[in-house]
Amino acid sequence: MGLTPARALSTTTVDPSAQDSWVTSRLDFLVNWARTGSLWPMPFGTACCAIEFMSTAASRFDLARFGMERLSYSPRQADVLICAGRVPLKLAPVLRRIYQQMPQPKWVISMGACASTGGMFDNYAVVQGIDTIIPVDVYVPGCPPRPEALMHAILMLQQKVRQDRLRDRTQHVEIVPDPTSQLYIPASRIDELSEPFGNAVNQTRSAP
């Protein structure tokens, strides 16, 4: 749908004599194990969810158990962007810039109702879900979520990281719309088509 086609690398043929499949799978396991245990979060805290995030990071709930005690306040050394709190429209370009500055592989946790959907702030000033700006891996419900909920999300994310395949790089390719593609639909057209079918907060995903 107007996007760069995925490279067909997701299937492998197993040749028992070459034994490369065995090596690849072990490498996957090793790399994923290492990544799982040292996800460095980049906290993007804008509201009360950030307080719960601080609580999660502090000694009682102890984020260090997940290898995440090193909070990365620079996006360039971060693996996980934890967006905790509502994002005003004025902050939208900032959040996107921070996401773009993070190196691959990277993941995003949308913490709380406001970051995920705009929450109760269905108004002129607040982004109705950060997935309209950046891709999100795990959504955490709650207003704000308890630390247990965030830890559950982290465990879910670790599960996702464990299932990563090194040979399948498509999940870490940043998909940019290709205007030369035959399937390309301009953003304005997507808006036009999707507007009447939006959900209660009228989300559209075409914004560049």
Add this chain to the structure above:
Amino acid sequence: MTHPATSAIASDANGSPITPRGVPHHDGAVNPSIAALRAHFGEAIGRHAVVWGETTVYVDRAALFAVIQWLHDEPSQRYDYLVDVTAVEYRDAVRPLEVVWHLRALGHRQFLRIKVELDRQGPLVVPSIMAIYTGADWLERECFDMFGIRFEGHPDLRRLLMWDSYAEGHPLRKDFPLRGRFSRAEQLKQALAANPEARYSMNELTIAEAFDVLPEDMKQRLADERVARHGLEGGE
């Protein structure tokens, strides 16, 4: 510091303020500044009201700057702290829009709320009081951003909360829809097109330009630090 007998907030034996008790909803003690204002400005001072011990006075727009200047400079008034500048629009269509200034005299322990009524059909213009209170800068910019009221004489009247290219209007006006005027997609598109770094310039970040307007003690402290750091007066 001596407090006039008419001070709105009573003091205990040590001169510390006592939280007033039993303040009536209406018809409490009137701020003595009202009588002084009437004596000095006459017709320019409109009606006043006392609600929960706080005095509100309506002032003619043309006289506003002179009134606040006088309240600030007159030794018997000394309203030295500007708390807030904001505006109120009522759902009642005939009721005028009000611009509100909250002033506090810290020495005299007085609070005064000044209002100017603006006709909605007419131009929404009031004088800027940044020449009196420098702190009015962002308060007036916020008021302009949210209500569209122009503060005449403000050196840099642009939006404060919304971004510069925001085109949907002034969000706190009653005719502004809660979700804004544009579609969500259009709002997001315009927001993402804004460059948050456009306003960051070295000129804004440097203190050099602001040096002349710093208080004397701060100037002296900066000069001392400079000497301590570089060893000689005025040299690099």
